[in-house]
Amino acid sequence: MQYLYAFLIGGALCAIAQIWIDKTAVTPARILVSYVCLGVVLSGVGAYKPLAEFAGAGATVPLTGFGYALAKGVAKGIQEFGFLGIFTGGLQGTAGGITAAMLFSLLAALIFKAKPENL
Amino acid sequence: MTNQSYEKYSKKKAKKSPLLKNICFAFLVGGLICTLGQAILNCYLALGIDKERAASLLSITLIFLACLFTGFGLFDRLAKHAGAGTLVPITGFANAMCSPSIDNKAEGYVLGVGAKMFVIAGPVIVYGTLTSILLGIVIYVLSLFGIDIIHLIV
Numbered sequence: 001m002q003y004l005y006a007f008l009i010g011g012a013l014c015a016i017a018q019i020w021i022d023k024t025a026v027t028p029a030r031i032l033v034s035y036v037c038l039g040v041v042l043s044g045v046g047a048y049k050p051l052a053e054f055a056g057a058g059a060t061v062p063l064t065g066f067g068y069a070l071a072k073g074v075a076k077g078i079q080e081f082g083f084l085g086i087f088t089g090g091l092q093g094t095a096g097g098i099t100a101a102m103l104f105s106l107l108a109a110l111i112f113k114a115k116p117e118n119l
Numbered sequence: 120m121t122n123q124s125y126e127k128y129s130k131k132k133a134k135k136s137p138l139l140k141n142i143c144f145a146f147l148v149g150g151l152i153c154t155l156g157q158a159i160l161n162c163y164l165a166l167g168i169d170k171e172r173a174a175s176l177l178s179i180t181l182i183f184l185a186c187l188f189t190g191f192g193l194f195d196r197l198a199k200h201a202g203a204g205t206l207v208p209i210t211g212f213a214n215a216m217c218s219p220s221i222d223n224k225a226e227g228y229v230l231g232v233g234a235k236m237f238v239i240a241g242p243v244i245v246y247g248t249l250t251s252i253l254l255g256i257v258i259y260v261l262s263l264f265g266i267d268i269i270h271l272i273v
Binding site: 003006008009011012013015018029033037039043044047055058060061062063067069072074075076083086090094096100101105106107111116 | 138141142144145146147148149150151152153154156157158159160161174175176177178179181182183186187189190191192194202203204206207208209211212213215216217220221222223224225228230233236239240242243244246247248250251252254255256257258259260262268269271272273
């Protein structure tokens with residue numbers, strides 16, 4: 001059942017973005033930014049925690065889940081460090097993903113050659 | 120039905136079908152990536168890793184896979200059909216960092232790889248973090264009045 005919920009919620013979040021792209025010709029970069037910010041807002045109003053408990057990876061893998069990680073980080077940061085947590089929490093919550101993306105991107109650039117059609 | 124109204128009708132239908140196809144592909148591929156994510160997450164949990172760490176490891180694993188697929192040129196091929204299905208999951212974020220890094224290798228490792236890596240990821244991190252600051256201010260101010268919303272988020 002867990003897999004089905006992950007599939008449905010994750011798929012739905014992608015389908016919404018696809019409708020948005022096709023209807024308004026919005027750039028992918030704006031979709032990514034909007035989804036992350038939306039994730040933070042939804043977390044703030046208490047909507048994302050139950051969604052993540054319900055759909056598991058279906059809620060945490062899409063970029064709204066990245067926003068959820070930012071929100072969780074900032075909430076924990078404030079719990080631990082008070083005011084300072086506003087500054088340190090967000091990136092702390094997402095440090096693993098951002099660092100991994102930097103490392104693997106650099107390694108990929110070292111190993112792989114650019115495809116001619118991408119240039 | 121007159122010729123004109125038929126033309127209008129067929130145009131409407133013709134435009135609709137790619138939209139429906141795109142949505143279905145996005146739903147299917149996006150859903151499958153999340154299902155794969157759930158499977159990886161369950162593997163980590165089965166190894167006795169706690170929830171928090173397993174979630175971080177899941178992100179790192181999917182980012183690794185996305186960069187690997189990008190390097191082999193498979194990601195672009197899938198993305199062509201999947202659209203938002205590969206863009207919206209964390210794989211899209213990884214691809215947005217990895218792809219320009221590889222493509223701009225010729226410009227060097229500082230202004231090519233290092234800088235171009237953040238062409239799309241930069242705004243995502245900047246605006247995401249700024250939104251989290253706003254949320255942080257709300258949480259902090261409410262806590263001053265004795266209202267705790269942290270348990271709603273974490």
